Amino acid sequence: xxxxxxSPRHEVxxxxxxxxxxxxxxxxxxxxxxxxxxxMRGLELLIYFNNNVPIDDSGMPEDRFSAKMPNASxxxxxxxxxxxxxxxxxxxxxxxxxxxxxxxxxxxxxxxxV
Amino acid sequence: xxxxxQLGSHVSVSEGALVLLRCNYSSSVPPYLFWYVQYxxxxxxxxxxxTSAATLxxxxxxxxxxxxxxxxxxxxxxxxxxxxxxxxxxxxxxPNFGNEKLTxxxxxxxxxxx
Numbered sequence: 001x002x003x004x005x006x007s008p009r010h011e012v013x014x015x016x017x018x019x020x021x022x023x024x025x026x027x028x029x030x031x032x033x034x035x036x037x038x039x040m041r042g043l044e045l046l047i048y049f050n051n052n053v054p055i056d057d058s059g060m061p062e063d064r065f066s067a068k069m070p071n072a073s074x075x076x077x078x079x080x081x082x083x084x085x086x087x088x089x090x091x092x093x094x095x096x097x098x099x100x101x102x103x104x105x106x107x108x109x110x111x112x113x114v
Numbered sequence: 115x116x117x118x119x120q121l122g123s124h125v126s127v128s129e130g131a132l133v134l135l136r137c138n139y140s141s142s143v144p145p146y147l148f149w150y151v152q153y154x155x156x157x158x159x160x161x162x163x164x165t166s167a168a169t170l171x172x173x174x175x176x177x178x179x180x181x182x183x184x185x186x187x188x189x190x191x192x193x194x195x196x197x198x199x200x201x202x203x204x205x206x207x208x209p210n211f212g213n214e215k216l217t218x219x220x221x222x223x224x225x226x227x228x
Binding site for chain 2: 004031033035042043045048050055056091093095099100102103104105106107108
């Protein structure tokens with residue numbers, strides 16, 4: 001398996017624009033996580049899905065953020081409108097069922113909002 | 115909510131010296147615990163995990179961690195530091211009940227002094 005695949009790797013956009021980040025989890029994994037990493041706040045869990053269903057979105061900072069998982073092999077994180085404070089590295093991770101299984105991370109998307 | 119605390123955001127050790135990175139969890143029921151490493155501009159990679167099968171867990175790159183219920187700790191150690199160990203290390207937890215929310219500590223940046 002190619003691992004968790006995120007696209008794009010880098011995104012530079014202007015304030016106010018819509019940004020869509022994409023993630024393809026490892027085949028067969030049933031949980032998917034979106035994290036945001038910044039120097040100030042560290043690694044924050046934004047939302048996670050189980051069997052394509054959002055389970056906990058309490059980490060989503062505000063209504064400008066939304067995430068979907070239309071099927072087991074694809075998820076998106078959308079920011080609309082984007083703001084400079086959204087600049088961060090966004091990671092997607094997936095894991096197999098079971099409490100003791102580890103999460104596998106993608107390489108991340110570095111988002112810069114200017 | 116289940117969480118982990120990492121003491122020391124920055125740790126410096128000399129090459130060849132013992133590495134000790136601290137992690138404490140907050141739960142009366144032992145959770146599932148993980149240590150991840152992040153090299154610059156990369157995603158997170160699993161070092162090792164505690165799954166209740168054994169209290170001393172060995173991981174990759176010569177790292178190990180010991181689960182101590184009496185101290186609610188899961189500290190990461192390596193007998194002899196290498197320059198290549200310079201990275202950021204994260205402790206993470208999944209509660210042993212209910213949801214499968216994977217939450218990370220704030221991370222410890224390890225610097226190796228030649």
